[in-house]
Amino acid sequence: MKIKIGQLGIGHNHAEGHMLGMKHNPECFEIVGYAEPDEEWVEKRGGLEAYEGVPRLEVDELIEKCDAVCIECDVWNLTKWAQRCVDAGKHVHIDKPASGTLEEFTYLIETAKEKNLIVHMGYMYRHNPAIKRALEIIRAGELGEIYQVDLEMSTYHSAQYREWLKHFKGGSMYIFGSHLIDLAHLILGEPNKVHSFIKQTDFKGVHTDDNCFVVLEYDKAIAKITNLSVEVNGWGMRRMAVMGSRGTVEIKPLELDVEMYFSSIDFACNPYADIRRKITVPDMPARARYNDMMREFYELVVGDKRDERLYVHDLAVQKTLMQAIGENI
8 A cells, every 4th residue: 555645845955865765665655746845945956866757746735635744844844844744634754853842842743643643753873774783682682781872973064064053053963963862762761861062163164063972871871972073084983882781782884884893791701802793784875774764654654553652752852852952951
């Protein structure tokens, strides 16, 4: 059974990838079209390969014709446009991070629950093969009791991009650190406290939040989250390391080209040597990041049951993100 889906907005940096993800799953989706009220975005991106053969519709027409809507507008409008779709009785996939206040996102989640609708967030690392393998190792108890998680998602952005980050309190932590907060929640759950260090390097005369570090505090565990927009070879430093009482798993870099290693107390016996085993996992091609994500969205929409944990998790992630960027929650 196919569902009718459309894309609302093409201004998000992941918009093209999501349309490709829908096209990659033709057995799941009948693509109705896309809507973008901002002519500037249409001029810049409407001619991209992903939108070939996809009709442009008015916003209301798109919503009316769809069973589900993929929200890919400018980040600051994501929650507002998603609410409009949910109010109209449509399932929504929302790119990350949710915008607006925590109260607005909470209202969106509550409305969706009342209407038995799916709200599906676009956190791409949930579908990264290496991270999925690491989560399997963690949940199987192979690492023992988890006491620390180290997460980094950095890069070396242009001055122009860092200017764009000024739209958001918390800058790079808001846009990129949200991915890592999502992972921390998947591993350790909601933290007791959030300690945030949001700094501005002012490099190249750009005054934006681009040097960010957050600590999530648990009863016995710590999660460290680093996000830098000025790190030379930041891509190569993107990392997830999970330390437990019986072992450690590390992924670095997280993708393109992924490397994953596992150490266990069963064989890493010398405290003064680097003893680890490589785990071979498939990489995630850049143009395929959203294929599995969109298929998961489809499966949730057509499924018979709604998993309440999805609502709870996404709301908790958004709460922690707001605390991380300095909001008083």
